[in-house]
Amino acid sequence: MATETVGSVTFRVGARDPTAVECSTASCEVSSALSDPAIATGTVLLAVAALVTFVYISEARTQLREERRRIVDERDALEEFIDRTQGLTPHEADEFSTGGNAAASGGAIPLARHGTGPPRPPDDLRDRVCSQYRETVMSVPHYTEEYDDTLAESLSEELGPDVTTALLAEERVSAPLHATIVSRSRGAQMAREELLSAVDAELSEIDDVEARLERIDRTRRNLRSHLEDGNAKPTFEACQDVWGTLGDLEEACGTLAADRQETLRDPPYVPDDEQPSFHEYLYGTLEETAHPVLSAIAELTDRIRTDRRRVLERLASTG
Structure with a gap:
């Protein structure tokens, strides 16, 4: 069973829930943050201002078009x-x-x-x-x-x-x-x-996933801007709202990962028994990952989790 790891996020192909179980309320996260010596008490900006560049998907698209x-x-x-x-x-x-x-x-x-x-x-x-x-x-x-x-x-x-x-x-x-x-x-x-029909289906799927990831990442960036707008220190309620919305974005990434895993289990083309699987045939020669779509989802999920940890720092400093 293949495993893809990007940053601190791990997706296992075939797993039903690719996201880790986390504390579900702001209060328990704040409690954890306050007891964590690694969390600074000052105001810390959210991570990564720029939109995420989905390099894995770009490489997959190049590979697919050539094939x-x-x-x-x-x-x-x-x-x-x-x-x-x-x-x-x-x-x-x-x-x-x-x-x-x-x-x-x-x-x-x-x-x-x-x-x-x-x-x-x-x-x-x-x-x-x-x-x-x-x-x-x-x-x-x-x-x-x-x-x-x-x-x-x-x-x-x-x-x-x-x-x-x-x-x-x-x-x-x-x-x-x-x-x-x-x-x-x-x-x-x-x-x-x-085979051509299956490759076209794969191209369509990665285009759709990329568009959905871009929407998620754009929302992530807007949330960052929301906390940084103006000179006033964000309120606890504002930080809590951002923290919760980031959680929704992480859940959306988990849904994308689960959908992709369904495609890996039920590919649009099934080769002969002695041949590699459809997705191995497509991406087996990529240097960084054999599962570029899952890797792109994992990369954005890792960014969102980093942002959530930094929002907790603000919650800790405003609470």
């Missing part, structure tokens, strides 16, 4: 490969072993017959299919950086080992094999469409 571009490139390359391959004409069925369209339904792919009838010269269809695959699927801008697979390795990943063996081992391409290549390629393209 989205790559998925679109791969989807479009597969579409072009399908269009080109569909335009090729395979050999007639009587030149190949029987078995119908077994390959398209998951069975064995019929290969060219050997040792029956007069020998037939090899055609160039296999070479054309392979050439078109290299020119499309293997020519996306990020191919070398991301995969750097050989032709056989790439075909095996996208179309399956059986198709790869049939295509590369035989001199001629049967009609069933041709149909299977098109069908499997279309399946790979649809998988990119599903």
Whole structure:
């Protein structure tokens, strides 16, 4: 179970309540503050005047947009490969072993017959299919950086080992094999469409979370300004109101964290068992955190808790 820690705030992925249990009334907090030797008795300004810059979310958005571009490139390359391959004409069925369209339904792919009838010269269809695959699927801008697979390795990943063996081992391409290549390629393209939809959903979610965090942080800043306005020392009641509103902001952050944890438990895309989870796939290469949204929430929560502690100093000095 993954854990994200920023400052003094810890969120555990999968936990139902990501915020710590705290004293719920001003009086018990003031009592604690008055007995804490670390609390100064003078007036202390609230922490951090500037709006929080949500760097974690910014980095996540950059990562998502780059990944989205790559998925679109791969989807479009597969579409072009399908269009080109569909335009090729395979050999007639009587030149190949029987078995119908077994390959398209998951069975064995019929290969060219050997040792029956007069020998037939090899055609160039296999070479054309392979050439078109290299020119499309293997020519996306990020191919070398991301995969750097050989032709056989790439075909095996996208179309399956059986198709790869049939295509590369035989001199001629049967009609069933041709149909299977098109069908499997279309399946790979649809998988990119599903992944693209999930990435778009993730982009939408982090935009929404960032907007909500910005509203919370703007309120936090306004509360700070409220205590600093004018030359008069803030009253106990004013400090108590600010302290309570900051508590509401912390609770709002906790709600955001709980919502995000639900998304982590039920992602919009579920890869194969042997693949990393959707969010690991998206953020596993980030240097600072594998859970940027939770980290951004934790960062703001830590700021709010710091502000609440400093409001208690004012409460202690005005009470």
